[in-house]
Ligand SMILES: Cc1ncc(C[n+]2csc(CCOP(=O)(O)OP(=O)(O)O)c2C)c(N)n1
């Protein structure tokens with residue numbers, strides 16, 4: 001080996017370090033052995049051994065979402081790579097920056113159906129922002145540096161780099177990170193159109209019934225964007241609602257915050273969206289979970305959409321003004337312009353609008369009655385929130401009713417503290433995601449709000465949690481049902497509960513004990529508070545089996561195919577049959 | 587107003603010719619095509635070849651059909667693809683030239699052979715191969731001209747057709763040199 005040359009595998013690890021990677025989540029195998037060898041006793045990068053490659057990606061997502069950094073994954077070829085696909089798709093849908101390194105059979109065997117060969121770049125093409133198959137060792141370093149740029153710039157997303165084993169073993173000359181990006185990978189112009197900002201500012205100032213609707217793009221833009229959004233809301237004194245992905249961007253305690261909007265959003269948020277005259281969408285994408293039936297979506301409003309991804313603008317909802325750019329830059333320009341104009345123009349009085357909104361609020365759409373000894377799942381989340389709000393608490397969730405209850409009843413005062421699978425709705429996301437979050441924030445309180453069915457999807461990660469002594473609290477709202485499926489079957493399929501009962505559940509307390517961690521169980525409301533306290537006070541990981549009311553439904557709800565103003569607040573409201581179009585919706 | 591309402595007023599779909607400059611690397615074409623199939627857009631014609639060996643660039647000429655909203659979506663979705671550098675909408679930009687090449691084999695005997703040659707001459711097709719029972723013609727021009735020629739040939743005998751798909755370029759002195767330098 002000549003001086004100055006290092007192995008491809010060593011170059012990969014060096015490039016990761018150069019890109020400030022501190023943690024990598026992975027699982028070894030034949031095609032990545034040289035990389036694992038390069039990681040052996042490496043002091044700069046900590047490798048976290050997960051128990052399934054899907055979990056590696058979710059853990060990296062949790063890490064990325066709670067820190068704003070790029071999450072990093074290492075998997076072997078064939079089954080290692082295919083196992084990672086769900087995670088990559090999840091990251092693509094929720095715009096999370098991920099680098100996934102996958103091993104590949106040596107270049108001369110590619111295409112021969114070699115052992116553990118899979119067309120990884122082919123399979124992952126539609127679920128990555130970009131991917132590479134490295135066939136030329138000389139390009140290795142450059143590709144890795146570029147991948148970090150691509151993953152984290154513009155609208156973030158996952159990038160996969162497929163690394164044939166011979167490339168890992170070859171000699172390469174290390175190439176340093178190039179500081180200048182050649183291409184603006186997202187084609188968003190950085191120069192702000194002042195004229196447009198002025199028009200939008202004027203529109204907002206003169207609106208009688210404005211609403212701001214914010215999404216995950218604000219989280220991705222960084223904490224400054226959240227501060228600016230809150231400033232904008234306060235300056236205009238206008239109502240604001242957030243999507244599932246955006247929760248925390250405006251503190252839940254802000255008096256103008258109407259709660260989450262969309263399918264399980266609050267009555268006031270959805271009706272304000274329906275009846276507004278000016279809507280400002282910041283970093284959200286008019287997802288179908290948010291808009292309800294499109295031809296009845298906010299019919300009389302002028303719409304403004306700020307998004308870093310040009311293709312999001314006018315994709316499903318045509319808007320009057322589209323502004324392409326990073327939320328924090330646009331928000332800054334907008335806040336400044338509004339303050340400037342504010343001196344000349346008076347803000348339209350919104351007294352009438354607020355009294356209308358308060359009227360909707362009076363319906364108390366999140367109200368529920370905790371009667372009897374059975375624990376209402378809503379109460380479980382409410383108590384969890386009350387008892388943890390003085391900690392630096394990070395919440396991850398799985399997918400289902402518990403996820404929606406968490407979004408409705410847990411209050412988020414800061415961005416980056418709420419990790420949930422929004423776009424893909426991946427059951428099994430929460431537990432591995434909490435691993436990534438706890439690794440990034442060892443001192444914080446990390447809770448996976450889970451459903452018993454979702455928990456079973458990635459529960460092998462208990463082993464990871466124990467190995468790294470991660471004090472994660474797994475708060476299972478155990479209703480013995482795939483609750484959200486059961487609810488849809490009740491509402492749309494005449495209560496024919498086909499295959500939605502979670503039979504043969506394990507004893508979660510014994511399961512915990514078998515891993516050497518604490519298991520708690522509660523089924524009486526009178527013991528709920530004490531159990532939550534106990535859970536928080538235990539130093540290590542805990543599984544808390546919260547036995548909740550089994551057939552509770554999640555309300556309010558916009559039934560599928562319905563519009564914002566056709567929300568139902570309880571099962572009794574569900575007197576209309578779901579339309580045929582509605583039945584076809586997911 | 588929402589898109590949905592606009593859709594109720596049936597919007598006209600038009601044919602658009604797009605011209606893309608992309609990195610000539612494996613996977614780029616797959617991403618472009620995957621975008622069309624994955625999002626339900628259609629491709630009427632596609633043509634790809636390297637145009638710059640030093641910078642390793644290819645041009646994709648692509649004809650698609652859709653409402654103006656859909657076309658705008660297609661263009662911005664294409665620009666999200668990392669190795670796609672330039673997306674030009676030639677139809678929107680102004681006058682442009684669209685040209686295609688076809689190779690047409692005709693199996694024919696007897697009197698129809700003269701007819702075939704006469705038609706080929708009228709269309710200014712070149713005769714590339716002759717046997718006692720067949721011809722291969724080469725024809726370039728607008729797709730509609732190629733269509734007409736092929737139709738006529740079909741009525742004379744058994745045919746086999748190979749077409750390149752549309753290649754397109756704008757008229758006038760406008761070039762992409764500046765844009766390309768930024769890549
Ligand atoms: C991987 C995956 N498979 C299937 C689904 C469809 N699905 C959505 S919610 C749900 C039930 C979840 O049950 P549980 O985890 O117990 O949560 P609950 O709704 O009872 O709170 C199912 C099966 C999904 N979202 N993800």
Ligand SMILES: [Mg+2]
Nearest residue numbers: 451452481483
């Ligand atoms: Mg359940």
